[in-house]
Amino acid sequence: MTTPKGADPRRPLLPLAGGGHDHRSTGAGESCCAPTAGRPEVEPSAATFPAGERSTRGQVRIPGATFWMGDSHGDGYAADGEGPVHQVRVSPYLIDTKAVTNAQFATFVKATGHVTEAERDGVSAVFHLAVRAAPADVLQRAAGVPWWLAVRGADWRHPAGPLSDITDLQNHPVVHVSWRDAQAYCRWAGKRLPTEAEWEHAARGGLDRARYPWGDELTHHGRWRCNIWQGDFPRHNTLEDGHLTTAPATAFHPNGYGLHNTVGNVWEWCQDAFRPTEYADRAGAEPVPDPVAAEPGDTPDGLVSRVMRGGSYLCHDSYCNRYRVAARSSNTAESSSGNIGFRCANDA
Ligand SMILES: [Ca+2]
Numbered sequence: 160m161t162t163p164k165g166a167d168p169r170r171p172l173l174p175l176a177g178g179g180h181d182h183r184s185t186g187a188g189e190s191c192c193a194p195t196a197g198r199p200e201v202e203p204s205a206a207t208f209p210a211g212e213r214s215t216r217g218q219v220r221i222p223g224a225t226f227w228m229g230d231s232h233g234d235g236y237a238a239d240g241e242g243p244v245h246q247v248r249v250s251p252y253l254i255d256t257k258a259v260t261n262a263q264f265a266t267f268v269k270a271t272g273h274v275t276e277a278e279r280d281g282v283s284a285v286f287h288l289a290v291r292a293a294p295a296d297v298l299q300r301a302a303g304v305p306w307w308l309a310v311r312g313a314d315w316r317h318p319a320g321p322l323s324d325i326t327d328l329q330n331h332p333v334v335h336v337s338w339r340d341a342q343a344y345c346r347w348a349g350k351r352l353p354t355e356a357e358w359e360h361a362a363r364g365g366l367d368r369a370r371y372p373w374g375d376e377l378t379h380h381g382r383w384r385c386n387i388w389q390g391d392f393p394r395h396n397t398l399e400d401g402h403l404t405t406a407p408a409t410a411f412h413p414n415g416y417g418l419h420n421t422v423g424n425v426w427e428w429c430q431d432a433f434r435p436t437e438y439a440d441r442a443g444a445e446p447v448p449d450p451v452a453a454e455p456g457d458t459p460d461g462l463v464s465r466v467m468r469g470g471s472y473l474c475h476d477s478y479c480n481r482y483r484v485a486a487r488s489s490n491t492a493e494s495s496s497g498n499i500g501f502r503c504a505n506d507a
């Protein structure tokens with residue numbers, strides 16, 4: 160039996176649950192999105208390294224604009240709070256054209272010695288068809304979402320479990336990173352996470368109220384434009400888009416602002432706290448300037464659910480159509496799984 164470094168085999172595992180909020184109660188289909196780790200309260204990794212100098216490497220400048228934020232097609236799940244569609248004003252900002260890759264994350268870890276929450280916990284969630292682990296390291300199925308397995312030794316270096324590695328995945332998005340791990344990376348990189356409004360505006364690529372970053376049609380002459388699920392979820396993936404799990408961060412054509420894979424591939428952490436009522440509360444006659452939802456006295460304490468955007472390689476219309484540009488989801492700040500990553504932003 161392999162016991163990965165950092166894993167305490169005696170430590171009782173708290174259950175994984177299906178997502179930061181319960182979609183099932185809405186009858187909106189089971190959440191394929193991402194399981195929530197029932198991690199014990201741990202000391203947030205105090206940043207022991209100095210903040211990096213501001214960097215705009217790999218980022219594109221997005222001009223300030225007013226745009227319609229939210230679902231204007233009636234596609235969303237009510238419980239997610241994708242509506243009402245409302246006008247938002249964003250100041251100019253910068254955003255990465257792609258998700259942070261394994262190669263980039265490795266550079267960060269080498270420079271700082273950062274240990275991710277999944278590594279400290281010794282376990283993270285892997286999609287059942289992807290698992291590369293000895294049977295003894297497959298610990299449990301997530302409650303309500305049995306296609307998620309808690310795998311001992313799954314972490315960013317071993318995205319499918321201890322018998323996997325990232326040798327051939329250098330340009331794939333890093334996964335098994337929590338919101339707090341993403342914060343640590345941003346601090347080192349001289350960047351920050353995008354706000355939810357910045358993320359959506361950038362993902363829209365200059366299109367007004369479209370369903371996807373490229374328009375309203377999911378496929379183009381039968382060709383897939385993003386990495387989601389084809390076939391029967393969660394058992395049989397026909398791989399029409401070429402990828403069961405992650406695709407390279409620059410796979411598929413970029414949107415009008417040069418951003419790759421905003422929808423599909425991996426969920427992307429945003430700065431904001433998640434509130435289903437956020438849009439309803441702030442929508443009004445005037446465009447909302449630079450909104451960001453945060454709890455009062457907010458600290459990275461793991462109790463606040465954080466926004467994730469864009470959906471992942473597991474999204475499929477039959478279960479979870481959150482590969483739309485307006486779709487929202489969330490997870491707790493300490494959660495990690497094989498389909499959650501992030502990209503960085505910056506003030507202009
Ligand atoms: Ca796929």
Ligand SMILES: [Ca+2]
Binds near residue numbers: 420422423424425
């Ligand atoms: Ca994405």
Ligand SMILES: [Cu+2]
Binds near residue numbers: 470474475
């Ligand atoms: Cu999904």
